[in-house]
Amino acid sequence: IIANIVKTFKYIYGLRFEVQGLENFEVEGPCVIVSNHQSILDMMGLMEILPDDCVQIGKKELLYTGPVGLIMYLGGVIFINRKSTSNAKTVMSGVAQTMLDENVKVWVYPEGTRNGNGDLLPFKKGAFHLAVQAQANLFTVLYSSFTSFYNPAKKLFISGKIRVEVLQPIETKGLTAEDVADLTERCYCTMRETFFRLSGTAREPLASRHNGLLPDP
Ligand SMILES: CCCCCCCC/C=C\CCCCCCCC(=O)SCCNC(=O)CCNC(=O)[C@H](O)C(C)(C)COP(=O)(O)OP(=O)(O)OC[C@H]1O[C@@H](n2cnc3c(N)ncnc32)[C@H](O)[C@@H]1OP(=O)(O)O
Ligand SMILES: CCCCCCCC/C=C\CCCCCCCC(=O)OC[C@@H](O)COP(=O)(O)O
Structure with a gap:
């Protein structure tokens, strides 16, 4: 019900979604889906392609937003306290x-926060631990950059097109906690490249923006 309501908002905002690879989702069983998160507009993109039996990980603060919090609660959103790693991990x-x-899919924004700067933030590892712990497939979804039509700093919000791509699933069978860092890094690189390709922007050198996650080239 929520998805069908939110999916109509794109007509109000003049946004178009061009989705590729949706057939990749046609795999039965539980999985973890990770995607980039630029703004609240992502809720439209989320509902546009949301598979059945899929819940999202959200920050606990969203539970206290009145009716929206209630709808999210009823929709099965899993709330975590981002300020407490041990609580979130539990x-x-x-x-x-x-x-x-219960055979459910879980959608996680591994950047852990909204980020509309035209690049991806370094990834948190929770989603990847989750996929490995459940030995479930890991799907990656990318939404092209919104900066050409939506930029709150410049008070810009016009109609536009969002390109979406669902990539091939990554198997985690046989992987252990020790492989999580490597899995995170691999996904990060693939997703960043896909993000730039979909957005039509040039690839910037990694080391200039992301210290820590990846070694200098
Ligand atoms: C009428 C219309 C009405 C409309 C109404 C519409 C309603 C809409 C309805 C429904 C839509 C719902 C939409 C919801 C959207 C919500 C969006 C958000 O809120 S995004 C923010 C929250 N999301 C996250 O934060 C991501 C998840 N975060 C993580 O997974 C993190 O990894 C976290 C919190 C678990 C820990 O974060 P750390 O900041 O501490 O950083 P780390 O590097 O990941 O972890 C630190 C160490 O802990 C280990 N670790 C992490 N998770 C582990 C685990 N599970 N097991 C073992 N170790 C783990 C890591 O390996 C790392 O250790 P080593 O550096 O490798 O040594
Ligand atoms: C300005 C244009 C607004 C248009 C909105 C159209 C789409 C609205 C669709 C549903 C409205 C209710 C959705 C509520 C869910 C909010 C999810 C969200 O984006 O939370 C922020 C969180 O991820 C990260 O938090 P921080 O970036 O760390 O703080």
Whole structure:
């Protein structure tokens, strides 16, 4: 119900979604889906392609936003306290079991926050731990940059097109906690390249923006 309501908003805002690779989602069973998160407009992009039986990880603060919080709660959103890694990890490890028991998919924004600067922030590792703990497929979804039609700093919000791509699933069978850092890094590189390709922007050198996650080239 929520998805169908939110999907009509694109007509009001004059946005078009051009989706590729949706057939990749046609795999039965639990999985983790990771995607980039630029703004609240992503809720439209999320609902545009949301598979059945899929819940999202959200920050706890969203639970206290009145009716929207209630709708998210009823929709099954898993709330985590981002300020407490141990609390978030405890919640997320319960999620791995639930995913398997109830055959659900989990959508995570691995940047951990909204980011509209035309690049991806370094990824948090929770989503990748989750996929490995559940030994579930990992899907990556990219939305092209909104900067050409939506820029709050410049008070710009015009109609525009968002290109979306669902990439081939990555298997995590046989991977262990030790492989999570490598898996995160691989996904990050692939997703960043796909993001730039979809956005039609040039690839910037990694080391200038992201210290820490990746070694200098
Ligand atoms: C009428 C219309 C009405 C409309 C109404 C519409 C309603 C709409 C309805 C429905 C739509 C709902 C839409 C919801 C959207 C929400 C969006 C958001 O809120 S985005 C923010 C929250 N999301 C996250 O933050 C991502 C998840 N975050 C993580 O997974 C993090 O990794 C987290 C919180 C678990 C920890 O974050 P750390 O900041 O501490 O950083 P780290 O590097 O990831 O972890 C630190 C260490 O802990 C280990 N670690 C992390 N997770 C682990 C785990 N599960 N098990 C073991 N170790 C783990 C890591 O390996 C790392 O250790 P080593 O550096 O490798 O040594
Ligand atoms: C200005 C244009 C606004 C148009 C909005 C059209 C689409 C609206 C669709 C549904 C409205 C309710 C959705 C509520 C869910 C909010 C999810 C969200 O984006 O939370 C912020 C969180 O991820 C990251 O938080 P921070 O960036 O760390 O703080």
